Structure formats: structure tokens, C-alpha cells
Amino acid sequence: MDHMSSNLEDYLEVIFSLESVNSEARAKDIADAMGVQRASVTNALQKLSQRGLINYQPYSSVTLTPEGFRTATRIVHRHKVLYDFLHTFLQIRPEVAEDTACKLEHHIDDESLETLTKFARFIMTCPRTGKDWLEAFTRSCNERGTCTNCSECIKSCLERQDDKCPGSSEPSSKTS
Structure with missing residues (x-):
């Protein structure tokens, strides 16, 4: 067709x-x-x-x-994936994410959409990313408008990760 x-x-x-x-x-x-x-x-x-x-x-x-x-199911799927990525991962306001998803859904190819879906799944499941990672992005980058103090965020994240590390009887010491 x-x-x-x-x-x-x-x-x-x-x-x-x-x-x-x-x-x-x-x-x-x-x-x-x-x-x-x-x-x-x-x-x-x-x-x-x-x-x-x-x-x-x-x-x-x-x-x-x-x-x-x-055909409609494919279109709706493309729209949902794009909207979810824009809104959930990039923290774009819902009405802007909706409008942008509507525009992008008509032009994204299947390979790019599949890769975007895999990337989103990776962000949500990889222990190095996940929910904490998204929350840090929202706090550090979106709320202040720019992402300027990443080293403080990374240090805090590493400390939390060490606290969660199995087999560790105490948090590891950090050197600055």
C-alpha cells in the first residue's frame, strides 16, 4: 500500500x-x-x-x-511510545508532549521507534538508571532549567548505590 x-x-x-x-x-x-x-x-x-x-x-x-x-493500532502505538518518552523521560508538559507526539508519529520509521522503545525499557530496568535516574534528571535538570551541577548529583547517586550494594556490610568510603 x-x-x-x-x-x-x-x-x-x-x-x-x-x-x-x-x-x-x-x-x-x-x-x-x-x-x-x-x-x-x-x-x-x-x-x-x-x-x-x-x-x-x-x-x-x-x-x-x-x-x-x-494500521490504526500501529499509529496509536507510535503515538503512545512517543508521548510516553516525551512526557515521562524528557519531562515535557503533557499538552506539549501530546502535540509533539502527534507530529512525530507520522514521520518516525519502524527501526527508530523500536530503538526508542528499547532505550526507554533500558532506562526503566537497568540498575544504573531507572526511577532514581529519572527523578535526578527532573530535580537537577528540569527544575533549575539547566543541568550545571552534575558532579554533586553523581556523588549523591553513587552514595545511594553503595548503600544498596549487596554483600557490603557498610557503605564504602569516598575520596573527594
Whole structure:
């Protein structure tokens, strides 16, 4: 199948969302969700129907075909991964992360998305990173606007890590 425009992907994403809540999507609901006129919705629905992604007849509800469901699921997944990374890891405000994820989801390739997913998983599971690491980033970098005193943060983190180290009867001594 040839490349689908960002606009059509957005329609498919909205149809997916409406169908998951209501078991169907109506043109009026799609127009409301996207903030567009019904005529624009009709044109997009015709294009999606021609591609075999939706079941559509004028004045009827819209449902995804199996291929439309697979395509919409991929789009929604890309959006979620990007939003989660922007908001959770980079601490970008939710509304900005949402807007940016919407823009990026149409252009990120599968290899980059998979690598980003692996990186996020690594950050959350590696004992050298994880939740403490994210909290330190938030405190040190985001709250002050710049990350200027990393040595103090690293020293504190290493002390906490030594305290957690199995087999150690006491925290190791540090030299400055």
C-alpha cells in the first residue's frame, strides 16, 4: 500500500478511538473530535474506504476493516511510545508532549521507534538508571532549567548505590 498522508492517519486514529469506545464512529463525532467540517470528514472517509481501511457508506456509521484496525493500532502505538518518552523521560508538559507526539508519529520509521522503545525499557530496568535516574534528571535538570551541577548529583547517586550494594556490610568510603 502506498504512503498515507498524516491527515488520513489522524482520521484513522480518531476512528480507532471512537470505535473502541462506541463500537462505531459517526461522521459527526469524527468532525467534532478533529475540529473540522463534515465535508472534510466525508472526503477523508471516502479515501480511507477506497484504501480498504474502513467500512463506510454515506449516512451510516464507520468501522475499521481488519487492515484498518492493524494500521490504526500501529499509529496509536507510535503515538503512545512517543508521548510516553516525551512526557515521562524528557519531562515535557503533557499538552506539549501530546502535540509533539502527534507530529512525530507520522514521520518516525519502524527501526527508530523500536530503538526508542528499547532505550526507554533500558532506562526503566537497568540498575544504573531507572526511577532514581529519572527523578535526578527532573530535580537537577528540569527544575533549575539547566543541568550545571552534575558532579554533586553523581556523588549523591553513587552514595545511594553503595548503600544498596549487596554483600557490603557498610557503605564504602569516598575520596573527594
